Amino acid sequence: MADPSTQLLEEVASRDYEWGFVTDVEQETIPPGLNEDVVRLISAKKGEPEWMTEWRLKAYRHWLEMKEPEWANIHYEPIDYDSISYFSAPKRDEDRPQSLDEVDPEILRTYEKLGIPLVEQQMLAGVAVDAVFDSVSVATTFKAKLSEMGIIFCSMSEAIKNHPELVKKYLGSVVPRGDNFFAALNAAVFSDGSFVYVPKGVRCPMELSTYFRINAMNTGQFERTLIVAEEGSYVSYLEGCTAPMRDENQLHAAVVELVALDDAQIKYSTVQNWYPGDPKTGKGGIYNFVTKRGLCAGRNSKISWSQVETGSAITWKYPSCILKGDHSTGEFYSVAVTKGRQQADTGTKMIHVGKNTKSVIVSKGISAGHGQNTYRGQVKILKSADNARNFSQCDSMLIGDQCGAHTFPYIDVQSPTAKMEHEATTSKIGEDQIFYCKSRGLDEETAVSMIVNGFCKEVFKELPMEFAVEAQKLLEISLEGSVG
Amino acid sequence: MLLKIENLHASVEGTEILKGVDLTVNPGEVHAIMGPNGSGKSTLAQILAGREEYEVTEGRVTYQDHDLLDMDPEERAQEGVFLAFQYPVEIPGVSNTYFLKAALNAIRKHRGEPEVDAMDFLALVREKMKLVKMDESLLKRPVNEGFSGGEKKRNEIFHMAVLDPTLAILDETDSGLDIDALKIVAEGVNSLRDGKRGFLLITHYQRLLDYIVPDTVHVLVDGKIIQSGGPELAKELEDKGYAWAEDELAAASV
Numbered sequence: 001m002a003d004p005s006t007q008l009l010e011e012v013a014s015r016d017y018e019w020g021f022v023t024d025v026e027q028e029t030i031p032p033g034l035n036e037d038v039v040r041l042i043s044a045k046k047g048e049p050e051w052m053t054e055w056r057l058k059a060y061r062h063w064l065e066m067k068e069p070e071w072a073n074i075h076y077e078p079i080d081y082d083s084i085s086y087f088s089a090p091k092r093d094e095d096r097p098q099s100l101d102e103v104d105p106e107i108l109r110t111y112e113k114l115g116i117p118l119v120e121q122q123m124l125a126g127v128a129v130d131a132v133f134d135s136v137s138v139a140t141t142f143k144a145k146l147s148e149m150g151i152i153f154c155s156m157s158e159a160i161k162n163h164p165e166l167v168k169k170y171l172g173s174v175v176p177r178g179d180n181f182f183a184a185l186n187a188a189v190f191s192d193g194s195f196v197y198v199p200k201g202v203r204c205p206m207e208l209s210t211y212f213r214i215n216a217m218n219t220g221q222f223e224r225t226l227i228v229a230e231e232g233s234y235v236s237y238l239e240g241c242t243a244p245m246r247d248e249n250q251l252h253a254a255v256v257e258l259v260a261l262d263d264a265q266i267k268y269s270t271v272q273n274w275y276p277g278d279p280k281t282g283k284g285g286i287y288n289f290v291t292k293r294g295l296c297a298g299r300n301s302k303i304s305w306s307q308v309e310t311g312s313a314i315t316w317k318y319p320s321c322i323l324k325g326d327h328s329t330g331e332f333y334s335v336a337v338t339k340g341r342q343q344a345d346t347g348t349k350m351i352h353v354g355k356n357t358k359s360v361i362v363s364k365g366i367s368a369g370h371g372q373n374t375y376r377g378q379v380k381i382l383k384s385a386d387n388a389r390n391f392s393q394c395d396s397m398l399i400g401d402q403c404g405a406h407t408f409p410y411i412d413v414q415s416p417t418a419k420m421e422h423e424a425t426t427s428k429i430g431e432d433q434i435f436y437c438k439s440r441g442l443d444e445e446t447a448v449s450m451i452v453n454g455f456c457k458e459v460f461k462e463l464p465m466e467f468a469v470e471a472q473k474l475l476e477i478s479l480e481g482s483v484g
Numbered sequence: 485m486l487l488k489i490e491n492l493h494a495s496v497e498g499t500e501i502l503k504g505v506d507l508t509v510n511p512g513e514v515h516a517i518m519g520p521n522g523s524g525k526s527t528l529a530q531i532l533a534g535r536e537e538y539e540v541t542e543g544r545v546t547y548q549d550h551d552l553l554d555m556d557p558e559e560r561a562q563e564g565v566f567l568a569f570q571y572p573v574e575i576p577g578v579s580n581t582y583f584l585k586a587a588l589n590a591i592r593k594h595r596g597e598p599e600v601d602a603m604d605f606l607a608l609v610r611e612k613m614k615l616v617k618m619d620e621s622l623l624k625r626p627v628n629e630g631f632s633g634g635e636k637k638r639n640e641i642f643h644m645a646v647l648d649p650t651l652a653i654l655d656e657t658d659s660g661l662d663i664d665a666l667k668i669v670a671e672g673v674n675s676l677r678d679g680k681r682g683f684l685l686i687t688h689y690q691r692l693l694d695y696i697v698p699d700t701v702h703v704l705v706d707g708k709i710i711q712s713g714g715p716e717l718a719k720e721l722e723d724k725g726y727a728w729a730e731d732e733l734a735a736a737s738v
Contacts, residue, residue: 438558439534451577
């Protein structure tokens, strides 16, 4: 006799979903595999309105007709989409580690080095905790303050329920369902993410983060985020976590959409340290395939992407900007580290549509061990984009003799009044540089850190302060022992 | 006693290069080591600085009262040993000033002295720059990046002036320099002779020793010091060649 909760699930899965919530369905993990019923089930579990379920289904049907892209300079075992479970409930308390003693000491060592407080360490490690934390009430306090200003900052799931007009208006407006293979998959099965809306003229007074980094753990592998900044507003959003994040799910295909109206500014910063896989074989690491795009819809609008990517077995992402509004600006600052057997194929696309638009690209790739780092950037200047300006700088740093750095810049200029500047450098840190530093009294850690920071400083200065400090520490830890 | 090398034997990749070197440097003394190619001059310098590629198979090196070979390279530097490299490397992204300040503070920290602040450091740097006629623009550049050969060598002496070592080892500092650059480097070194600091000059040609007059000249041939003498020994070597020194040695042992 099947247990009651499984029965309930089967019932829900087999009938036409109707309007309304399915409350208190017991947490279960759906068996692996993807079909329309699974999509409906996900939607049902989240209590979504019909229009949302339809949106997902359309995306799923589109996905079935698409082919996985193969052009990236990365190699991975083919993904079996039928073996992925597309909805997994948060872990039960009994299954979690009961204290930090049960957590991998390597992970704890990293938390310490990053200066993460004990309470956060427990939460990050998934330790079952009973007490109510300051962190929870902090979140509540912030939310109250923000809502006073008319700022909406909530989960995607909440936004679909509570702000459907906004979601309907903007979801998929920057990354349509059919945009690419992984975006289509995400649109069908996205689990959760952040929704941010900043009303006209409001400057968001604090850095918004997926608090708050802890919650991010449960948003799962198909995260969907939407940020809308109305006329004259400003918001700075931080995504990610310096702490090493493990997950049984190997594929992470997120979608992030940003919309900036006239005179608005969105700053989106990411620090990513997903589990990179076994340093010798690369097995078990996370595949970070993400579609991130910003639309500078309004005149004078500005979107800046800053990222520090040190984790994942494979990083495949191109945070991009569509510069539609006249006088709009797109920026991309990135540090991508590959070590062990990591691979990265990352970069940006800047599409200049409006007049007098400007884009800045600063990409720093650091390769160590057997890491392979590829920068792929596209700057496209359409006929309509009079006086477009672009500055691109792609620098690669190689540590040791076994790694690789590759650059594929694509420049497509269709306007005779465009101005482009492109610079690229390659440098190497080897034993000799480290020895030189040592001979002057600096130890190895300080030497590597100094050299790497010097290399990355242009990017770090774009990150919000606390993130910048963490990012620097993270880089030091990532590169420990990579020389010699 | 500043530095005492006793019966030092060293190999690299199984080949013995140093075959029993003995040398003592006292405070304030300037010793020059001359020798033909392959004699082991650079090997000696690198071992004193702490390069790991070389294996010390026998002997001892004492610096003040420490066992030098037992110390990590950065420790040696923190204790006041300075090596001016024959081929200084470039350090991209790190400005000369930033690098020096970090080094100076690492050394001061080791000595239990307070870190130098930005203003004082700048004043110190300006003063020392004059010693090697260094251009201020080279301060802001990444260490040695795009520096000419002469600029790199002068930068080494500049670093030495700022870091104020107790024992300075100059590894073929004169190689690749024209006369003018040589004079500047020599003046820089001479200005740092204060009667307490010891110098070990490793040089191929005698020319440098016209400008930096040593107290003692040692001739290193085939991994051993075969002759030591006053500054005039350098002149004799230049006139008669290293083969002469080897003959002298052979004759003396008969």
